[in-house]
Amino acid sequence: MKIVLxxxxxxxxxxxxxxxxxxxxxxxxxxxxxxxxxxxxxxxxSIRQLYQVVGSFDAVAIAAGEVVFAPLSQLTAENWQFSLGxxxxxxxxxxxxxxxxxxxxGSFTLVSGVLNEEPIFAGVTGATVSGALxxxxxxxxxxxxxxxxxxxxxxxxxxxxxxxxxxxxxxVIPVEGWRVAQAYKRSILGVQTGRVYxxx
Amino acid sequence: MKIVLxxxxxxxxxxxxxxxxxxxxxxxxxxxxxxxxxxxxxxxxSIRQLYQVVGSFDAVAIAAGEVVFAPLSQLTAENWQFSLGxxxxxxxxxxxxxxxxxxxxGSFTLVSGVLNEEPIFAGVTGATVSGALxxxxxxxxxxxxxxxxxxxxxxxxxxxxxxxxxxxxxxVIPVEGWRVAQAYKRSILGVQTGRVYxxx
Numbered sequence: 001m002k003i004v005l006x007x008x009x010x011x012x013x014x015x016x017x018x019x020x021x022x023x024x025x026x027x028x029x030x031x032x033x034x035x036x037x038x039x040x041x042x043x044x045x046s047i048r049q050l051y052q053v054v055g056s057f058d059a060v061a062i063a064a065g066e067v068v069f070a071p072l073s074q075l076t077a078e079n080w081q082f083s084l085g086x087x088x089x090x091x092x093x094x095x096x097x098x099x100x101x102x103x104x105x106g107s108f109t110l111v112s113g114v115l116n117e118e119p120i121f122a123g124v125t126g127a128t129v130s131g132a133l134x135x136x137x138x139x140x141x142x143x144x145x146x147x148x149x150x151x152x153x154x155x156x157x158x159x160x161x162x163x164x165x166x167x168x169x170x171x172v173i174p175v176e177g178w179r180v181a182q183a184y185k186r187s188i189l190g191v192q193t194g195r196v197y198x199x200x
Numbered sequence: 201m202k203i204v205l206x207x208x209x210x211x212x213x214x215x216x217x218x219x220x221x222x223x224x225x226x227x228x229x230x231x232x233x234x235x236x237x238x239x240x241x242x243x244x245x246s247i248r249q250l251y252q253v254v255g256s257f258d259a260v261a262i263a264a265g266e267v268v269f270a271p272l273s274q275l276t277a278e279n280w281q282f283s284l285g286x287x288x289x290x291x292x293x294x295x296x297x298x299x300x301x302x303x304x305x306g307s308f309t310l311v312s313g314v315l316n317e318e319p320i321f322a323g324v325t326g327a328t329v330s331g332a333l334x335x336x337x338x339x340x341x342x343x344x345x346x347x348x349x350x351x352x353x354x355x356x357x358x359x360x361x362x363x364x365x366x367x368x369x370x371x372v373i374p375v376e377g378w379r380v381a382q383a384y385k386r387s388i389l390g391v392q393t394g395r396v397y398x399x400x
Contacts, residue, residue, distance in 0.1 A: 044277055071343060072296070072339075072343040072344070073299070073343070073345065075296065077244055077289075077293075080289060084284055084288075084289075088284075088328075088332075089280060089284075092280065092328075093277075096272070099273070115335070115339060116331075116335030117338070119338055119339035119342050119343075121342070121343060123339055124336060124339040124340055126339075127335040127336060127338060127339030128288075128333075128335045128336040128339065129332070129335070131316075131331040131332050131333070131334050131335025131336065131338075132329070132331050132332035132335065133331070134316070135316030135327040135328045135329070135330055135331025136327060136328040138319055138331075139272075139315060139319035139323055139324040139326075142319050142321070143271060143273070143319075143321060143322075144272070145273065
């Protein structure tokens with residue numbers, strides 16, 4: 001299976017690489033500046049060019065996209081625009097632009113986050129974008145052509161990120177990253193669609 | 201109680217007017233072009249000007265905001281921008297800009313829609329925006345100052361809209377509009393916060 005992995009060199013991306021290794025899969029590693037190919041997910045044109053050079057494939061797995069962490073009282077219109085443009089519209093564009101290239105019965109795996117159900121201070125944009133992505137995935141699942149599937153992985157904080165992120169998630173028990181990677185594997189190799197794979 | 205009702209002349213807005221009438225409440229009716237005051241919810245500046253002229257108040261209730269209904273395969277970047285700018289960022293801006301003006305222990309009531317949990321064909325933007333609004337409300341509830349509360353009403357199709365909308369919601373049993381208005385009343389006059397009031 002040929003898998004386009006967006007954000008291949010982030011924490012989750014590396015874990016997905018490990019989880020999918022050794023079963024004959026061809027993993028196309030895509031980063032912002034590194035990897036087999038580069039993409040700026042905030043640009044539809046950049047995404048289109050990526051798929052044109054990659055050619056056909058069976059899966060798109062995304063471990064990319066950013067939001068601005070800031071207190072509600074300080075969130076500016078620009079903060080919102082960045083957050084919606086990157087983690088939300090970046091992933092939506094990666095889905096929409098892939099449709100002409102992806103093979104029949106292929107799949108999309110997106111990433112949200114725990115904040116829409118368990119908010120933390122300064123996590124309003126994260127909560128909003130995660131809620132949006134989960135609504136998108138449920139609705140896109142019923143419309144995608146070619147027997148395509150789509151799911152989203154909703155991870156809580158990773159053990160691997162606890163050192164610098166744990167202070168913002170008081171009392172949250174981190175998950176080991178390999179479990180998040182297994183959720184990607186389930187989405188890519190499984191049969192379900194329109195699902196939120198919660199890892200906590 | 202002084203209630204700023206945004207979208208006062210839409211179907212839901214009129215029902216909220218009726219539900220809140222006759223208990224000594226002062227309802228400030230705001231429309232795009234009609235009402236006591238006008239606002240363009242896609243413009244932060246227009247929203248700021250609205251609150252400056254209205255002065256202090258106890259509640260903001262929103263029954264406004266639009267999304268583009270179109271099949272996933274036809275959704276353009278512009279369609280997304282419009283939908284996120286109107287129903288999502290319009291409501292978020294109405295909350296953020298109100299904070300300096302609204303009285304202690306005041307409340308915000310937003311509106312989402314059933315599509316994030318029960319998608320229909322061509323409803324991808326509606327599903328995405330509704331999911332976003334529900335994530336936003338849960339996260340904003342834990343950060344709002346001054347004892348402010350925030351909830352969102354998630355209505356399914358209204359009986360009053362069945363004639364022209366029912367065909368897009370096969371098998372969905374419409375609700376009578378007064379029940380949606382009661383959800384607004386519960387949010388405005390109740391004590392809870394961070395809640396999704398589902399009316400179906």
